[in-house]
Amino acid sequence: MRTQVAIIGAGPAGLLLSHLLHLRGIASVVLELRDRAYAEGRVRAGVLEQGTVDTLIDAGVGDRMLREGMPHHGIELRYGGRSHRIAFEELVPGRAITVYGQQEVVKDLIAARLRDGGDLRFEVDDVAVHDLATEHPYVTFGGERLDCDFIAGCDGFHGVSRPSIPDGVLTEYRREYPFAWLGVLARVKPSSQELIYARTDRGFALHSMRSPEISRFYLQVPPDEDLANWPDERIWAELKTRLETIPGFNLATGPILDKSITPMRAYVAEPMRYGRLYLAGDAAHIVPPTGAKGLNLAVADVRLLTDALALWYTTGSATSLDGYSEACLKRVWRAQHFSWWMTTLLHTFDSDDPYGRRLQLSHLDQVTSSRAAATTLAENYVGIPYESAPGARVKETS
Template sequence: MAGPDASHVQVGIVGAGPAGLLLARLPDLAGISCLVIEARSRAHIEGRIRAGVLEHETAQVLRDVGVGARMDREGLVHHGLHLAFDGESRRIDLHALTGKGVMVYGQHEVVKDLVAARIETGGAIVFEATDVAIADIESARPTLSWREGEARRSVTCDFVAGCDGFHGISRGSIPAEVLRVFERVYPFGWLGILARTPPASEELIYARHEDGFALLSMRSPEISRLYLQCAPDEDIGRWPDARIWEALQARLGAAVGGKLSEGEILQKGVTAMRSFVAEPMRHGRLFLAGDAAHIVPPTGAKGMNLAVGDVRVLARALERFYASGDESGLVGYSKTCLARIWRVQRFSWWMTQMLHRFEEDTPFDRRRQLAELDYVTTSPAAATTLAENYVGLPLDAGGHK
């Protein structure tokens, strides 16, 4: 396996989030040399609290690559979810409708498992790399360079994978005249807390309330993850703990039946919301994956799952190329991924507009929301549409069975 001082690696990976680490793991298993470059420290990437709902196939991918043991011990399998609105709560039975469920297991825990597996097998990760640059992506030997302390390092690669998130450098390496961006910025954000209190429900509760959306989620039987709709630029200082709990109690209401215990808040923060897609996801020898190429509002719990889908497609294309010289998977990477991405964007937008309060909504719009929620929770066909999207479209088939 190539170390950080190698002059050439087959795949250079920018970013050690779930996409980059999983991409390194998959080719590694096929004997393809990879180098992962990460701007942050190991402690930072392993401590970032992010999404926590893994689709059925995402969980299986982690098992298949040998990093699913702790997930299966500590994760929480959910076979349903609840939609709360108009003073009541109704359950969507995911398993009855699809034969599948989801796994609640934090993204930072997935990162820990992937980092540990890579280090255990001697795979190279450069943490705290600065001044990272990608060059010559239209050539047969693109270059990946960075600084470690005072030393400047560089390697040539057969391919570069940009897995460095929305604010990373990779997407900007594609010429502006080639890249197309599609974006919708939402007029609200989520105030999220991590609290030391047992979850008030065994399954997630998505609540539509006149004061705004709320979500009850969890990370373990002792730790709850809870969210409130707020302004996208909300001043967190205006939300002391007492106000947060008061709002959660009001918005979750009957759905929790008085079971929401107000424990110690361990972490709080505000996340703005957007839908974003960059096309194409490949230019020359550079491939974008995960948040570098797309962002979804978190209502549908799809961010990390989309990244895993990208990585599966790219890893298989790389394996085919190195096994036989077949470039068709690499050439078709962007088209294949985008077919699924746009379906997931539609689902995430749909969940968002159905459950959130938009200031411009009229009384008609609010009545329509209630009617839509009523239909989704009473029609088997509509409930199945939600369920099959929530447990996950096929990871690498453009959304087709």
């Protein structure tokens, strides 16, 4: 078998890359370890930046998102018994976020690729990449061989792509946070029209949603917390304690559909390329979910990679491919900083550090009273404008 681009991973990064390449007339094969039901059902991110929304619309895969997604023009910061709205429509006119689950994006992309005759292969095993430093890389899987011009590693933090890069090539940056998130999906109408980020002395809480009938919640818990310690009754009681901190707000409850504990960590690998292997999304970087940047960074990566590959196939120029890593990392580190900033702004770190708590509250006061500080939050939350890799001629999405 032969294709132009072999893509490992059928998450949002790999599927969107395959679709964008198809729109440029570039062939690809997508290889995925899990089955299709798993790929379409895994509950993860749900906040799409303005640029991500525009990218999906421009690529022709945004119709259902436009019908079912929930545009938001602000978020609420709740602390000290007070509520403060960060109004995107005033601070960053024309830009917003849309709440639309990652699994829904995956469903839309799979449907589009299959409709267009895309080659998606689920439940493949023994995936390995070879000859990355040559002009003729290839992938083996399940006893088969796939020759290609390039390989895109879109297989997440635990995939095979990044570990296939020889020792000593990558510089890896890591940060572990001293807490985790208990995530809850519940069949209950959201109690707020916008996301609520709540800082309390008991820990952080987030009220989010996935649809008009499904809500998403997060609680800060210890990093080694056992999910068995959190029956539904305890979850609702703690959410009420952390969210019902302003007069008149009552948290609606309902059946819990799913719950899990996610560690809070950050990671960046540099460079995001080795030979003919290009990393994208979680294969190259992860961020704590406080800033809602993971999926959005993956979209930014594959936009750049699509433009770079299109330039190479149309002109033979490797300028954009050579600049891919540097261009991606500029945005990655901005998102890393914003996610760290939001995390330190809202979480409880050390209950025995009254000085640190007072600094945190002072910082929150500045964000909620200074238009300049609030604008910085809003600009980063809705997503900074895209940049292109050197040499690429790309339509910018505002």
